[in-house]
Amino acid sequence: MTSTAGVDTRILKAPHPVPGAPDNWKRFFSFNTDAKVIGIQYIVTALFFLLVGGLLAMIMRGELITPEADLVDRTVYNALYTMHGTIMLFLFIFPVLNGLNNLLIPCMIGAPDMAFPKLNAAAFWMVPVFGVILMASFLVPGGPASSGWWSYPPVSLQNPLGHLINGEALWILAVALSGISSIMGAVNFVTTILRMRAPGMTLGRMPIFCWTALSAQTIQLIGLPALTGGAVMLLFDLAVGTSFYRPEGGGDPVLYQHFFWFYSHPAVYVIILPVFGVFSELFPVYARKPLFGYPFVAGASLVIVGLSLIVWVHHMFPSGVPQWMRDVFMVTTMLIAVPTGIKVFAWLATLWGGKLRLNTAMLFALGGLFNFVFAGVTGIMLATVPVDIHVNNTYFVVGHFHYVIYGAATMGVYAAIYHWFPKFTGHMYYEGLGKLHFLLTFVGTNLNFFPMHPLGLMGMPRRVSSYDPEFAFWNVIASLGAFLLGVSIIPFLLNLVSSWVRGPKSPANPWKAIGLEWLLPSPPPAENFEDHVPTVISAPYGYGTGRPLVEHQDEIERALLKT
Amino acid sequence: MTSTPQRFPWPRLIGLALWLVLLTLFSLWMGAQVPRWLPVSASSAAPLVDGLFGFETAVATFVFVGVVSVMVWVVLFNRAEKYDISDAEPIEGNTALEITWTVIPLVLVMGIAFYTIQVNREIGLIGPMDHSHAPASASSAAGASMPGGEVQVIARQWSWEFRYPVAGVSSTELHMPIDRRLGLQLESEDVIHGFYVPAFRLKQQVIPGRSITLFITPTRAGRYRLRDSEYSGTWFAANQADVVVESEEAYQDWLRRASRLPLQPGLSEASREYAQQLSGDRPSGYATIAPAPPPLVNVPGSNTLPHDG
Amino acid sequence: MTISPPLDSTSSPQGPSPAGHSAEHANHSLTGFIIFLCSESVIFLAFFTGYAVLKLSALQWLPPGVEGLEWRSPLLYTVVLVSSSGTVALAERCLSKGQLWGFRAFWLLSMAMGAVFLYGQAIEWRSLSFGITSGSFGSCFYLLTGFHGLHVLSGILLMALMLQRSFRPANYAAGEQGVIATSLFWHFVDVIWVMLFLLLYAWS
Structure with a gap:
């Protein structure tokens, strides 16, 4: 500890400001091209919108705590649930995952930065831009979009005031910008992974997180343009009066549903695949065992990509699709259970006989896995046509996907944030607050989303602003769970802020984890390994094998310790 | 590899077998609970759906509880000691196991799919078989061409109207x-609606520009809820109607009596609330499409009487 | 004090220095651009599928009073556009041989052919009796040709950029990834047009 103020001297040498260097918080508000800065920008922006979306959700649950539409007007409720879904998907979960991609991919593969740093920054800065557009739609006459995040025509084409600038148009604009930003990001991530790996980092030695990121971004590249095309036609129908979806001009409203779900079902895999990657990274670290069946776990991601593109019609079983289509898409949907099962069993086998350390990150990963398995079994039920016909568009579906997106994906994101927090901020987080956050989140999630399953089975449709009194019991419990989830954010934010400001300094590898990113100092310098990119000589996750990960690992580790 | 002969782990195996038996029994019990979670079954399709769902619930319980018991086991018994920073035994994979847990789920889900396709076929024969016709030129052709349909169901923002063209009856109660x-x-x-009667376990989107025939065989007398299941705008949640299933004689009697009644405005919760908003008795929010006026029908019926499901 | 780089005592023999990224980045750009083009093609695929679905399910596809599209002059412009792919290839060949003026000539010729195509498109749009709001057919026709036309325009602008770059001294000495990317884009636009022509004019 000879260098100034305990800061890695390479940070002070860096040509431009980097995370962890003293007194340059301004970089987070600038057009910075460092992937680590952009990663944190993404995550912080996403967490802000998590609060916004969560607030809307709590107003909704406040409305739904009683059967009558009494807290807010029905139009307001419809706008709230539309914006809740839109914000959570396009402004929380996608950006937060892109944040993780930015932080982790270059470090994990030994690249100095992303392939296109400026494109990267431009893709990020589009997020606040369309965030503002979406927020501004609350202020336009007529209010924000209120046709659900699916925006099915013809209901989304109804424009009560007839203005050219209306909530729906702004919504389409925001979603289109989000799509462009995501495609820019996807081009960048895929190119980076394909072309910028360190020597010896073959695809077969790549950490699973990079495999899942590669898979997820491939889905973005194939699926998003279809949604964009569909959205362009929707915008034309809305603003110009064309007849792509308008039945009166010969259009077909069901066509939109195909475009929409062709992307939006795979989008779920865009969300969950990186979280599978997080699980695959964390379980070996905290169980002190290698990942069980690495090639199978990596390959399963690619199988999921292929299958995810041929299942979309399972969202449309009641839309008047022919019977053969229902059967075919049911079978493809069922098949996804197989690669997913391979992953789940691989994680269980990794945990089995391990030496588990239950810190906050591991608890979130375990909790996420628990919720994911629950979502998985209800997913199989939804795949079977007759059951789906009954519960489609009911709260059963809402419960199912919130288990996926909050229970599994968001808890996986929390796990990732805790796990890599020391690496990228240079500070340890507080375990006590972290565990409190886990407890509240886990209880809140199950309290909030489990009751939706019985509600759906009883026949309560989703998106309702009022409901029959027989549904009241489970709705009260769900609302209490939602408020608990709201509370659970408090220890989380408290932990992030206080740890970053005054948490204990983190060593380079606080978890004794194996991976290129853990060879770097915490926080890593601007160009990561700079001129000394290590040569990878073995497969990842070599816990207990005694295999070094890179050539001359001892020298590197010793040199890094000296700082 | 070591000289000490490994003793066959009988206690572990017996414990595992016992646990599996318990798990199976619990899963079967869960599958049997299904009818308690669902509304009464009132159509010929409902028992088939319930049977499939019960089967799936049993399988799902087995998988979920099985996975969770492994997680609970490792959390309880595979914890590192407080100051133990050593690694566990490095097992990197096992191809036989991988094949096992690829093939078993594959067989399982294909089995479920096969069972489901059977149920689909059967429901298709007795239940819905939805035919989609070319865009109905206009609803003005009411009753003119009814390919297979005895009742014309007209969905609007936000009311349901049921027309019985042969008897010349219209109603807002089915x-x-x-x-x-x-x-x-x-x-x-106007827009896409969803015809959904939970007690029948059937649901079908109602798509503007198409005329879709849905066949239903009710099997239980009673009063059930029809809900709009596809988001249709402001008063989507209030777009509900009642379905009355009754004996053939009572049905014919109802048709006969109804045909003699004069036309009057039918039920429309949306129009009622909208009128309240216009008169200032109820706060309003963002701009909305005005509800279609209540349809003129012979029998408004009721949507406030207690219903069976 | 500065820390000693960890590996300098035992530097590995093969260690390719990743620090020299400026040379590598051009290569990345081409990879990235190809990935982008693949992605972009899905938008067209979506539009094509939409067109086919609407056409197949329509009772009355063409707007009232429209018999069919006149295909002869569009065919002429199609030939112009498709042959511009050839001139682009010739331009690239000149560039690889170092004949900068030959490159510029063929490049400019390709741009001109693209412009002729756009001109033909504009003429056709003005002569049509139906508009974008004339039912599904009108919507599809103008969307597809308009979206493709935008791509032709972007292609011409990209080519103009590359042409301007060719006047920088020694800029193309080591080959130019931008020219390769632009010509790829141009071929892409041409292939899309051939499909569009078959869909819109030939399929009736």
Whole structure:
């Protein structure tokens, strides 16, 4: 500890400001091209919108705590649930995952930065831009979009005031910008992974997180343009009066549903695949065992990509699709259970006989896995046509996907944030607050989303602003769970802020984890390994094998310790 | 590899077997609980759906509880000691296991899919078989061409209207005879709606520009809820109607009496609330499409009486 | 004090220095651009599928009073556009041989052919009796040709950029990834047009 103020001297040498260097918080508000800065920008922006979306959700649950539409007007409720879904998907979960991609991919593969740093920054800065557009739609006459995040025509084409600038148009604009930003990001991530790996980092030695990121971004590249095309036609129908979806001009409203779900079902895999990657990274670290069946776990991601593109019609079983289509898409949907099962069993086998350390990150990963398995079994039920016909568009579906997106994906994101927090901020987080956050989140999630399953089975449709009194019991419990989830954010934010400001300094590898990113100092310098990119000589996750990960690992580790 | 002969782990195996038996029994019990979670089953399709769902619930319980018991086991018994920073035994994979847990789920889900396709076929024969017709030129052709449909169901923002063209009756309450396959011709005048009666376990989007025939065989007399299941705008949640299933005689009697009644405005919760908003008795929010006026019908019926499901 | 780089005592023999990224980045750009083009093609695929679905399910596809599209002059412009792919290839060949003026000539010729195509498109749009709001057919026709036309325009602008770059001294000495990317884009636009022509004019 000879260098100034305990800061890695390479940070002070860096040509431009980097995370962890003293007194340059301004970089987070600038057009910075460092992937680590952009990663944190993404995550912080996403967490802000998590609060916004969560607030809307709590107003909704406040409305739904009683059967009558009494807290807010029905139009307001419809706008709230539309914006809740839109914000959570396009402004929380996608950006937060892109944040993780930015932080982790270059470090994990030994690249100095992303392939296109400026494109990267431009893709990020589009997020606040369309965030503002979406927020501004609350202020336009007529209010924000209120046709659900699916925006099915013809209901989304109804424009009560007839203005050219209306909530729906702004919504389409925001979603289109989000799509462009995501495609820019996807081009960048895929190119980076394909072309910028360190020597010896073959695809077969790549950490699973990079495999899942590669898979997820491939889905973005194939699926998003279809949604964009569909959205362009929707915008034309809305603003110009064309007849792509308008039945009166010969259009077909069901066509939109195909475009929409062709992307939006795979989008779920865009969300969950990186979280599978997080699980695959964390379980070996905290169980002190290698990942069980690495090639199978990596390959399963690619199988999921292929299958995810041929299942979309399972969202449309009641839309008047022919019977053969229902059967075919049911079978493809069922098949996804197989690669997913391979992953789940691989994680269980990794945990089995391990030496588990239950810190906050591991608890979130375990909790996420628990919720994911629950979502998985209800997913199989939804795949079977007759059951789906009954519960489609009911709260059963809402419960199912919130288990996926909050229970599994968001808890996986929390796990990732805790796990890599020391690496990228240079500070340890507080375990006590972290565990409190886990407890509240886990209880809140199950309290909030489990009751939706019985509600759906009883026949309560989703998106309702009022409901029959027989549904009241489970709705009260769900609302209490939602408020608990709201509370659970408090220890989380408290932990992030206080740890970053005054948490204990983190060593380079606080978890004794194996991976290129853990060879770097915490926080890593601007160009990561700079001129000394290590040569990878073995497969990842070599816990207990005694295999070094890179050539001359001892020298590197010793040199890094000296700082 | 070591000289000490490994003793066969009988206690572990017996414990595992016992646990599996318990798990199976619990899963079967869960599968049997299914009817308690669902509304009464009132159509010929409902028992098939419930049977499939019960089977799936048993399988799902087995998988979920099985996975969770492994997680609980490792959390309880595979914890590192407080100051133990050593690694566990490095097992990197096992191809036989991988094949096992690829093939078993594959067989399982294909089995479920096969069972489901059977159920699909059977429901198709007795239940819905939805035919989609070319865009109905206009709803003005009411009753002119009814390919298979005995009742014309017209969905609007936000009311349901049921027309019985042969008897010349219209209503905002759907009456159906018990134990007879009845064809409903679903049409929408504005946006996509969803025809959903939970007690029948059937659901079908009502798509503007198409005329879709849905066949239902009610099997239980009673009053059930029809809900709009596809988000249709401001008063989507209030777009509900009642379905009355009654004996053939009562049904015919109802038709006869109804045909003599004069036309009057039918039920429309949306119009009622909208009128309250216009008169200032109820706060309003963002701009909305005005509800279609309540349809003129012979029988408004009720949507406030207690319903069975 | 500065820390000693960890590996300098035992530097590995093969260690390719990743620090020299400026040379590598051009290569990345081409990879990235190809990935982008693949992605972009899905938008067209979506539009094509939409067109086919609407056409197949329509009772009355053409707007009232429209018999069919006149295909002869569009065919002429199609030939112009498709042959511009050839001139682009010739331009690239000149560039690889170092004949900068030959490159510029063929490049400019390709741009001109693209412009002729756009001109033909504009003429056709003005002569049509139906508009974008004339039912599904009108919507599809103008969307597809308009979206493709935008791509032709972007292609011409990209080519103009590359042409301007060719006047920088020694800029193309080591080959130019931008020219390769632009010509790829141009071929892409041409292939899309051939499909569009078949869909819109030939399929009736």
